[in-house]
Amino acid sequence: MTHPVKGIDHCFALVDDLDAAAAQYAALGFTLSPRGTHSAAKGTANYTIMFPEDYFELLGVLEPTELNAARRAMLATKGQGLHAIACRIDSAEQAAEALSELGIATQGLGSFSRPVPLPDGSEGIAAFSTVSFTPDDLPLGMVFMCQHKTRDTVWVPELLTHANTACGLDAILAISETPESDAARFARLWAKGSVSPEDGLTTVTTGPNSAPLILATADRMAARYPDLDLSATAKGGFTVLRVKVQSLDSAKDCLLASQVTFRETATGLAVAPEFSAGVLLEFVPA
Incomplete structure (x- = not known):
């Protein structure tokens, strides 16, 4: 079975105060997406900083929920910063199957979507499927795989130009x-x-x-x-x-x-x- 993981798609920083972090990155000369709010159950939100082939994400907790307990514990014990790398794949389901055949364990296969405020004031939907490598396979940090199903609502042309170039x-x-x-x-x-x-x-x-x-x-x-x-x-x-x-x-x-x-x-x-x-x-x- 061919190894399915093609490279790094994006990485994310888990931050204490999402809007304060966004203000810091705007001050550094980055163009940020409008804030994307996840489901009430997740209680989280994000900003993305987009580049032509990859991107960087700021992720924060807005309201404590059962689903974000692990994120809150991570912030409390390890501090804010660059916690995760997301890998490029074509299909999360096929990646999990292929990696299993190669003797590499995965966990947490699933799909989700979220509303995306677009720069022109309209709203789109971003849909993903993800699957993670297990902690036993990782020397440090988190590494997971991300299948993009709606690239046009993530790689928005207006977000690709930054004052810092x-x-x-x-x-x-x-x-x-x-x-x-x-x-x-x-x-x-x-x-x-x-x-x-x-x-x-x-x-x-x-x-x-x-x-x-x-x-x-x-x-x-x-x-x-x-x-x-x-x-x-x-x-x-x-x-x-x-x-x-x-x-x-x-x-x-x-x-x-x-x-x-x-x-x-x-x-x-x-x-x-x-x-x-x-x-x-x-x-x-x-």
Whole structure:
């Protein structure tokens, strides 16, 4: 059976205060979707930051419910930040079946939909099917698979242009005590997954035209991002989101205009987690 997972579709930050987080990301120069409210039973809502091939999501709890108890516990024990990666698949049901035949367990197969406020004031419906990898298969964070059934109401053209010129996910970085062994465990989750260690960073390729996952020890990550508080990121989750921009100068202008503190790195501009809802955000040239 062919491995069904093609790459990274999107990732999400679970945040303490959804609208405050959205305001932070707007200040960084991103165009955000209108707030999408989920069902009353879920008690959650989100904003998306869309790019041509992938996207980033802010997810927050509006009202405590039984269905969001796990999300609330995660915020209480691990803090806000980059907690989850969603993978590209064609069919959630077929992916679960194929992965089972490959000896990779999954859980939580299901479908859902939610209303989507569109930029022109109208409303559409976004429909998805998802299935998750089991915690036993994950060294850290959450990784699940997402089948989009209504792409036109998610990838809305008006949402793809950003003042900071962001155009895609470049990489997701995480702290690991054992980067190489954890990378090998992650790599099997993607059809084209492979591991490449270099200069203290262990890169997991996730597929063509897909952001890699990069693992490093806490000391190596701190050396890469000096003077930034890594402890303010999600514990046991993912640490850094690297975003591609067409113009690093435009990104810098947005940060300066909003008086956001940033640091120049070897590859771009890094924003401290306190300015981006628990995510260390780095802008790098596309």
